[in-house]
Amino acid sequence: MDWVLFLIFLAACGAAATTGAVFPPGDWYKRLDKPSWTPPDWLFPVAWTLLYLSLAYVGARIATQEGAAYALAFWAMQIAFNTLWTPIFFGLRKIGPALIVIAGLWIAVLGLVWSLWPLDTLAFWLTVPYLIWVSYAAALNADIWRRNRGFVPVAR
Template identity: 80%
Template sequence: MDWPLFIIFLAACGAAATTGAVFQPGDWYKRLDKPVWTPPDWLFPVAWTFLYLALAFAAARVATIPGAHYALAFWAMQIAFNTLWTPIFFGLRRLGPALVVLGGLWVAVVGLLWALWPLDALAFWITVPYLVWVSYAGALNASIWLRNRHAVPA
């Protein structure tokens, strides 16, 4: 693996992660009606740390492989949608549009996995938990939106 490439991809993940520090959940989020299967707040940074490391690792493993152009394009697409979600959900408090962004993220992650499979099995398998997490996040976002769609963001 090319370690400088890993650092570059990790920096992109760090930029996306910064939105979580800038747009924190706060009291508004705590007051929302959420399903009982909402994870505790401490789990989010733990999960995202693992996922961002895995994403950077997977991208660095395949970046120099001939034919990796679709994998890298889907990687760029997913990190863009990933970066957009937090400011829309927590910053603008727009639960419906955030769900649309999450749908785009889900499609990008599926595309990334599709492109990784023929290139590198380890990169593929280390990225699978990301699809699981994004699917779970989509269900959670949808549930919160449905439970609170008539509430005025405060």
Template identity: 60%
Template sequence: MDIWLFLLFLAATFAAGATGGLFPTGEWYKSLNKPSWTPPNWLFPVAWTSIYLLIAFAGARVAVLDGNAYAMAFWGLQIAFNTLWTPVFFGLRNMKASLPIMAGLWLAVLGATITHFQVDTLAGLAFVPYLVWVTVAAALNLAMLRLNPDQKALQLRDLDPS
């Protein structure tokens, strides 16, 4: 595997993950009703760091192989949805609008998992933890929406600092 290519994919994953720093969970998230099976807060950065390392590895392995077009397209699609979900859920506090994004993310990760397996078994395996995590995240997103029906999303005008 080309280390420079891996570092490029890793930069893409951590750029997507930077939205977590731009839109932290904060008091709003702490105040929400959550299902009993919500993962502990410490697990989120551990899981995402591991997932980002794995999918950067998968992308770098598959990028140089013949027949990688669909795998690379799904890799790009999943990182785009990944980048978008955090600002909508945590930034705008819009649990309802984040659901279709989560659905797109789940489908993109499923597509990436399948197409990476078709090109390289190790790359496909590297996507499996991500698919499991996004499945839990989607269920959590839906459960939190149901448990907090009166939560109002922020409007863009609410974000204006002036």
């Protein structure tokens, strides 16, 4: 593997991850009505760390492969939507618009998985957990939106 490529893709993932530090959940999120199947707070950084490492590896792995244009385009699309979601959900506290962003993220991840299948089996299987996690996160976002449509966010 080309370690410089891995570090470039890891930097993109790191930029997305930084939004979690810049826009932490805080008291507002704690006060929301959430479903019983909401994961514990400690799971989010663990899951995202593993997913970002996998995504960086997948990006570096496919970057030099012939026929990887669609996979790389979907990789770029997913990291853009991924980076956008946290500031909208936690920063602006706009649960509905965040649901639209996560729908775009889900489409991008599905496109990435779809484009990896004929290209690289290992990259495909390393990306499937990401699709599962984003599907779960989208369902969680949707249910939180449904439960809290009349909730007034606290002042920043």
